[in-house]
Amino acid sequence: MKATGIQKIMPRGVEGFLLFVLAVFFAYHSQAADPPPEFTAAAMKRRAEIPTGGDFKPDPKSPVFVAVGHGGRILLSCDDGQSWQQVFWGYPGSDHGPWATKAIAYTNGVFVVPVGWGAATAWLASEDGQNWRHLTSGQTKLQGVKEANGDPTVMPATWGIAGGQGVFVTGGYMQMAATPDFGKTITTFSLYDFKKDPRARKLVIHHVGPIYCGDASGRFLALGNDRSRSPGVQPLDSDSTAVRNNKHQQPPKKAAGEQKPQLEAKNKSQQGREAQAAVGPVFGNLFASDDLGKTWKWLEPQWLNSKCDGYSGIASNGSLVIIADKSGANTFVSQDAGDSWSGPFPTGLERATLSLVSNEFWLVSRQAARASADGKIWRDLPRGIPTGRLIASPHGTLISIDRQRFNILRSTDGGKSWTEVYAFQPVTEHVHGAQGLRDIAFGYVSSQPVGTAANP
Numbered sequence: 001m002k003a004t005g006i007q008k009i010m011p012r013g014v015e016g017f018l019l020f021v022l023a024v025f026f027a028y029h030s031q032a033a034d035p036p037p038e039f040t041a042a043a044m045k046r047r048a049e050i051p052t053g054g055d056f057k058p059d060p061k062s063p064v065f066v067a068v069g070h071g072g073r074i075l076l077s078c079d080d081g082q083s084w085q086q087v088f089w090g091y092p093g094s095d096h097g098p099w100a101t102k103a104i105a106y107t108n109g110v111f112v113v114p115v116g117w118g119a120a121t122a123w124l125a126s127e128d129g130q131n132w133r134h135l136t137s138g139q140t141k142l143q144g145v146k147e148a149n150g151d152p153t154v155m156p157a158t159w160g161i162a163g164g165q166g167v168f169v170t171g172g173y174m175q176m177a178a179t180p181d182f183g184k185t186i187t188t189f190s191l192y193d194f195k196k197d198p199r200a201r202k203l204v205i206h207h208v209g210p211i212y213c214g215d216a217s218g219r220f221l222a223l224g225n226d227r228s229r230s231p232g233v234q235p236l237d238s239d240s241t242a243v244r245n246n247k248h249q250q251p252p253k254k255a256a257g258e259q260k261p262q263l264e265a266k267n268k269s270q271q272g273r274e275a276q277a278a279v280g281p282v283f284g285n286l287f288a289s290d291d292l293g294k295t296w297k298w299l300e301p302q303w304l305n306s307k308c309d310g311y312s313g314i315a316s317n318g319s320l321v322i323i324a325d326k327s328g329a330n331t332f333v334s335q336d337a338g339d340s341w342s343g344p345f346p347t348g349l350e351r352a353t354l355s356l357v358s359n360e361f362w363l364v365s366r367q368a369a370r371a372s373a374d375g376k377i378w379r380d381l382p383r384g385i386p387t388g389r390l391i392a393s394p395h396g397t398l399i400s401i402d403r404q405r406f407n408i409l410r411s412t413d414g415g416k417s418w419t420e421v422y423a424f425q426p427v428t429e430h431v432h433g434a435q436g437l438r439d440i441a442f443g444y445v446s447s448q449p450v451g452t453a454a455n456p
Helices: 005-009 013-030 039-049 191-196 260-279 302-307
Strands: 062-069 073-077 084-087 105-107 110-115 122-126 160-164 165-173 175-179 186-188 203-211 220-226 285-289 297-300 313-316 321-322 330-334 342-346 353-357 360-364 369-372 390-391 398-401 407-411 419-423 437-445
Touching: 013 260, 062 110, 084 191, 105 165, 105 437, 110 437, 160 220, 165 203, 165 220, 175 285, 186 191, 203 285, 203 313, 220 313, 285 390, 302 330, 313 353, 369 437, 390 437
Parallel strands: 105 160, 160 203, 353 390
Antiparallel strands: 062 073, 062 437, 073 084, 105 110, 110 122, 160 165, 165 175, 175 186, 203 220, 220 285, 285 297, 313 321, 321 330, 330 342, 353 360, 360 369, 390 398, 398 407, 407 419
């Protein structure tokens, strides 16, 4: 059989195929041009047009859904998801940039939407769902946020946000933040403090997202990935406990002509690999706060470290916390807000997205969907439930969004049938990353619009 052009250049074997895919990926992205200067300038100008806040007066009476996506796209439904309107639009956004928009949280009558990732972050907020302002008044002094010195609306870098007991808690790179009074005061906590921790592995983390574990515990958890074994990253200091316990091992012999600094670097690298092997696998990094986000402790769940292969999601229904491994094939359950864990519990799915639907945990893949009340025993859901993130209203209405879709779907029969209730056309010029909706929340807002804002 005559080879096609692709077959001629594709290396043989699985490793060769992966190299081929990576080559195509990097060839494509190397050709992607940075946005023109005027595009970036306009994005920042739009940020400057948003009014400041700091004087929110929530009166939570009317039930609403709020969904968000890149560009600061904020959609509102006041009729149990039957109809939607775009109440805010910022500027075209990407996975990284000043209008990256991936998360939303609600507590005590206020919604907050962080915008910006890999760029200065702002927190937009609303107590009526219609008008959106900066959460801060611009008078709050922040510690550890250099950009805030020149722009008082700049907030700590935010990947994820959670709300509970009137407090908003955020996580991002190496900094947590919390506000107990809707932006009037903001505290920060640096995860760099854990660099001094004596445990035998170095904290290298990214993409930290918090959740609220419910009023019974009052605890916030934050979960981030573990990069201590990434290529080019030194996982452990050479004077760590694990290395000290292996001092009987002889260093490699010095090669002819090798300089002392090069030899020391090689020794340190080898010691780091040996120490990491002694530590064993790590599923991620888990942190806990028992004072509403002011201070944090670094948990070390050994059961997860030894049994959980990465993670794809974490959720709490107020009494249980569950983590789905990186493929969604197994879940792990905590009944004490993250101190101890059990599992793995097979879900019967692969590549599934975890959502909290009412008080149940739902996992949805392209092939099937399953639900569990306890995170251990999983039951089949109706066929045809769309992929993506799901949420339910107190009436049982289901809403589905997906970052790969440009619409909102609604079901009133437990997911047996679905109706498209909203659709939009995304902006594609000078942006990258999926432009569908990224997150959604349910809550209660003031029955009358409050004030004005720079909305479309």
